[in-house]
Amino acid sequence: MPKNGLNLLTNTEIAPYAYTQAGGKADYLAIPHSLEELQHLVAWAKEQGFPIHVFGRLSNLVVRSGGLRGLVILMTELKTVEQKGNELSAVAGCDIIWLAAVAQEKGLAGLEWAAGIPGSVGGAVFMNAGAYGGQADMVVESVTALMPDMTFQTFSRKELAFAYRHSVFQDNGGIIVQATFALKKGNRQKIQDRMDENNYARALKQPLSWPSNGSVFKRPEGYFAGKLIMDSGLQGTSVGGVMVSTKHAGFMVNVDHGSGNDYEDLIHLVQQEVYKNYQVHLEPEVRIIGDR
Template identity: 45%
Template sequence: MSESDNAREPLEWRLRAIVGEGNVLVDEPMSEHTTFKVGGPADLYVIPEDFDEVREVLLACDEAGVARFVLGRGSDLLVSDEGFRGVIVAVGDGLMGVAVDGTEMTCQAGVDLREASEMACELGLSGLEFACGIPGSVGGACFMNAGAYGGCVADALKCVRVLMPDGSQETLGVDELDLGYRRSRVAADGLVVLSATFDLEKGDPEKIRATMDDLTRQREEKQPLELPSAGSTFKRPEGHFAGKLIMDADLQGFQVGGAAVSRKHAGFVVNVGGATAADVHAVIEHVQDEVERQFGVRLEPEVRFLG
């Protein structure tokens, strides 16, 4: 038995005691939990179902000296083919509660952002229309200040409930989160989002739906939604658009194995069938190198790498 196995076994039983037998999976393939549909196994995949369980799971991992990663919907994540030697804490599978108080909607971290947008529409609440096609969790959206089509989480957010590095819970107002383009204090300070409260406005459900339908149509026309991807692969470089730089570099269609730069939208690296994480990584690196060589701009991935 390896040293990692010796560390894992007592932790595995402690985690089962915290979240229940059925909520701890061993050697779980991460290809089942990322929108790229690639990635090797995680040693342990743990599904906490309330805030206390999240805190206890993270504490148990830290006390055991075992690496852990908090996972939402896996929509901005590339997990290596070797997988993750540690514990995946899958809040996207467990923290699913939603509460509405007037024009405020509080979603636990695992709620799908698209579903939150749909619920707001059904309730006649405006402010989350931009999120109707963003394939991530509420927690992940706060982590990276997700946005699209002129709107972002910062525009609609009132506050977040977070787990601090010391294990305490705090509620932080939107002005305390340092939200900017694909950045937040949540990411910078290693906070864990437990829930988010959105401050919305009363609106006409039909008008809200019309806006969402229009944004959905634009997405379907312009983005390769029919293929697995992590959405926009690169952040927007200052003064440029990543997709245009990639297109101007004549990289649309560039392919390694089962991964390719989309011919429909150059800003997307897609899994065209049977891609490995190594294939995806190779395409990303080639795009970065070629765009930098031709235009002097180094593209920064929006995708996060794990393992």
């Protein structure tokens, strides 16, 4: 326990916090309840010379079975939302699904695509998340981050270097703490109808009854990853407890206490088979981190 009394868990399993329900142990794990506490945690880890890993809902992520060294920070208790006109400012730990629901309730359009995305605001910005014709870069106006020099810095839209599943925070080491979304006035019922349509399509096509990390691979130019995997006869293929979904080939599901290593090994197997059959390299959309 550090001298400043921060509430740390030691040698803690990551799996219960992850959408995949897989992953090894974190040396230290903390869930801050304020930005001040976040600052103290980061400062303490820097003093100790520890690596720092910051996550929201641990979706779109594979943590290897050897776990993570240093300090893991989960932002899930930092989730307030404020409205100013047609803008919503959300702290990074807020579920993007919940933020979409808040927008609908306030008659603000622009987040309908996010109604079923299982992640946090911070994660959605970090990965420039998107679905059903929308994505973060269409509505994010500005982002505030805790930078490696321990100062808070606000980035305008043009400074965020958004690209396909990419933002500047993948390069600059900043910890996203808040994002402001510029939305438009809309009809609450029409917004809800669009959200319902998206969620119906998601439930129809995606294996939502099993733990997964969402769509595993980026879309290769000129192809659909799921179709390449399906046409390679890989649906139902498993490594350990993780299987290529029989409902949607672009997903891998944890059907029997699968590990982070199972996920990674299945990803590599699928990449090899698809390349062998079609000479297309599938690039993971999910991040793979941690020790084997």
